[in-house]
Amino acid sequence: MIEIRWHGRGGQGTKTAALFLAEAAFELGKFIQGFPEYGPERMGAPITAYNRIGDSPIKIHSNIYTPDYVVVVDETLIGPIDVVAGLDEDGGLIVNTPEDPQSVTERIAGYGGRVYTIDARRISEEELGRYFPNIPMLGAVVKVTGIMEDRFFVEAMEEILKHKFATKPKVVEGNIRALTRSMEEVVGI
Amino acid sequence: MTRWHDQSSATYMKLDREGDKKRSWKGEPPGGVILNSGNSKEFSTGDWRAMRPIWLIEKCTQCLLCWPVCPDMAIPVEGGERTDYNYYHCKGCGICVEVCPFDAIDFIREE
Amino acid sequence: MAIREKLSGNEAVAVAMKQIEPDVVAAFPITPSTEVPQYFSQFVANGQVDTEFVAVESEHSAMSACIGSQAAGGRTMTATSSNGMALMWEMLYIASSLRLPIVMALVNRALSGPINIHNDHSDSMGARDSGWIQLYSETNQEAYDNFIQAVRIGEHTDVLLPVMVCYDGFITSHAVENIEILEDGEVKDFVGEYEPLHYLLDRERAISLGALDLPSIYFEHKRGQAQAMINAKQVILDVAAEYERLTGRRYGLFEEYMLSDAEVAVVVLNSTAGTTKAVVDKLRSRGIKAGLLKPRVFRPFPYDEIREALGHVKGIAVLDKAEGFSGAGGPLFTEVGSALQGIANVEMTSYIYGLGGRDVTVDHIESVFMDLKDRLADGKGNKITYLGIHE
Structure with missing residues (x-):
């Protein structure tokens, strides 16, 4: 079972990304959990979401304290939030930033595991014309964690997005391009 | 399904307290639903009467002011005219006596 | 045939509600149960169900509408949480004492104060003496399965009691997990047509409901209500056995x-x-x-x-x-x-x-x-x- 913790800000689609990841893994026959930690969140407030993904039924129903991977959708959270709390050093930290993994590692004290970076802002703005970092982050997460094969993931996401944006086919195309690019452009692997 | 209805009229019509004492919980319909609707006419409020109104037909003008004020619908009206009291329901409240402008209702002690 | 799905607890219960297709759903939104009537009202708007959806102005009115509807002869459901159920309080007792098998999704949330939207069981535990059957659910799967079985349990003529299906707010209600759901037709067949023992809109057999009970008979009616709760145990097991034959999933007490x-x-x-x-x-x-x-x-x-x-x-x-x-x-x-x-x-x-x-x-x-x-x-x-x- 892989446990993932997501850190983002209200309005960035972090919860949606966690749910998409769960749905895509479900399509591949996995057992899944995708859930947000609810608080008094508003646009911009720090929020947390979680995924458990495994090959057998998942019994635990608590938040995740020792994740295998942490995803930071908004890098300004590094500092105010202890994003690496409990993070497995055999796992990794995936950060949305134009910086390289080395400079992020220097900013985070006390984490000896691997750091991966992806410039989700640039990808989102180029492919979608707006800043929606969640879908590019999702691509990076799948690439880094290897939860599922790239090809299956892209196919699953195409179905999920077609369903969600039934009336906006262009949104689907843009998101799939963003997803595919981020899988190629994530740094640190 | 019909278990309760089969025995309804026999068991649930009795609203007098003596009758209630004989009603086992096992025979009661769920939720105390009353299955014989409109059964208040079975209830003898006439038993409560300590004073009895007497209709004095020779003084009555059939103005019908007594009829709408009776709380027990104990003044039957037929063909637009009141008739004698229904003493099964009349509880002797005397409101009809109060409203009658023609002293056409006597009010006497029950024997 | 079981359908493999991924749903949150609230989605699962809303889907169960859709598959049951009750005559009436009356509800007022409150976190974290809001999604249940929200999803269900979409099913109504889309014409996927023929249910009358009553958007009331408070939970007291929600339960009152449920009581009126169920008494009239309709299969009736609602959903609420926490303070919402607290506002229903007097009506909870009336629903159970009038022996109306309403089914309610109670998405467990802490009862104020201080105000808190998160999960605990103070709401349903507070209502434990209200005469409602209470079923608890570990997962979205159990919430779905309990909700379907609740209809048969409550409506059984040995029982005739309302049923509260409890599941944890946010933890279960808002987490997406794997679930197996039934085909619509299987659920319809399992719950069957609602055949009330007595109902207010029965023109052939007029009844009165909720009349004054004096000390000479109130106690007997309460004894009957207590017996219904005693009887419920066997009915719950019987319904579970039948549900197991349909789904392969085993439920007990x-x-x-x-x-x-x-x-x-x-x-x-x-x-x-x-x-x-x-x-x-x-x-x-x-x-x-x-x-x-x-x-x-x-x-x-x-x-x-x-x-x-x-x-x-x-x-x-x-x-x-x-x-x-x-x-x-x-x-x-x-x-x-x-x-x-x-x-x-x-x-x-x-x-x-x-x-x-x-x-x-x-x-x-x-x-x-x-x-x-x-x-x-x-x-x-x-x-x-x-x-x-x-x-």
Whole structure:
């Protein structure tokens, strides 16, 4: 079972990304959990979401304290939030930033595991014309964690997005391009 | 399904307290639903009467002011005219006596 | 044929509601149950169900509308949480005493104050004497399955009681997990047509409902209501057996997990039972005889059966996600204690946990089992422990 913790800000689609990841893994026959930690969140407030993904039924129903991977959708959270709390050093930290993994590692004290970076802002703005970092982050997460094969993931996401944006086919195309690019452009692997 | 209805009229019509004492919980319909609707006419409020109104037909003008004020619908009206009291329901409240402008209702002690 | 799906608890219950297609749903939104009527109203708007959806102006009115509708002869449902159910309070009692088998999704949330939107069981535990059957659900799957079975349990002529299907707010209601759902037709066949014993819109047999009961007969009606709750136990088992034939999923009055040879056991409701199973697995791999009893049916409370199932266990921790303020342990603890009355050599202890959504982790549950083991060794320990409190 892989446990993932997501850190983002209200309005960035972090919860949606966690749910998409769960749905895509479900399509591949996995057992899944995708859930947000609810608080008094508003646009911009720090929020947390979680995924458990495994090959057998998942019994635990608590938040995740020792994740295998942490995803930071908004890098300004590094500092105010202890994003690496409990993070497995055999796992990794995936950060949305134009910086390289080395400079992020220097900013985070006390984490000896691997750091991966992806410039989700640039990808989102180029492919979608707006800043929606969640879908590019999702691509990076799948690439880094290897939860599922790239090809299956892209196919699953195409179905999920077609369903969600039934009336906006262009949104689907843009998101799939963003997803595919981020899988190629994530740094640190 | 019909278990309760089969025995309804026999068991649930009795609203007098003596009758209630004989009603086992096992025979009661769920939720105390009353299955014989409109059964208040079975209830003898006439038993409560300590004073009895007497209709004095020779003084009555059939103005019908007594009829709408009776709380027990104990003044039957037929063909637009009141008739004698229904003493099964009349509880002797005397409101009809109060409203009658023609002293056409006597009010006497029950024997 | 079972359909493999991924749904949140609220989605699962809304889908069950759609498949049952009751005559009336009357509801008022409150976190975290809001999504149930929200999704369902979309099914109504899309024409996927023929249900009359009544958007009322308060929960008191929601339950009042449910009572009117069910009394009129319609199969009726609602959903609420916390303060919403508290506002229904007097109507809860009227629904059960008029013997109206309304089905309610109660998405457990802490009852104010201070105001809190997160999960605990103070809402449903507060309503434990209201005469509603209470079913508890560990997962979205159990919430879905309980919701469908609730219709048959409540409407059974030996029962005729409203049923509350409880599941944890956010933890279950908002988490997306795997689930197997039934085909629409299978659910329709399972619940069948609603045939009320008596109903207000029956023109052939007019009735009166809710008339004044005097001391000469009120007691008899309450005795009948108590009998309905007693009868419910067998009906719950019968409906579960039939549901198992349909789905392969087994339900009883409670679930036993590694309990038959357990020396130490936890009794806990809803989602935390899942976390406890994971801990039991872990402890068993270390040779510790740990077990779990997860009540599914809290009302009627299965005293005899729980006594039978727990009688051999030496150390028992009962975990309550509600304080109860009895000054002597949580509400589930006192019930389990009553069930075990007179059994010698049982160490029983009450844990209050997770109030207002305080997260309960594998470590917390493991500490409970370790405390139980220590207690058996030296006989020392608290009667009441506040698990995860900041001391």
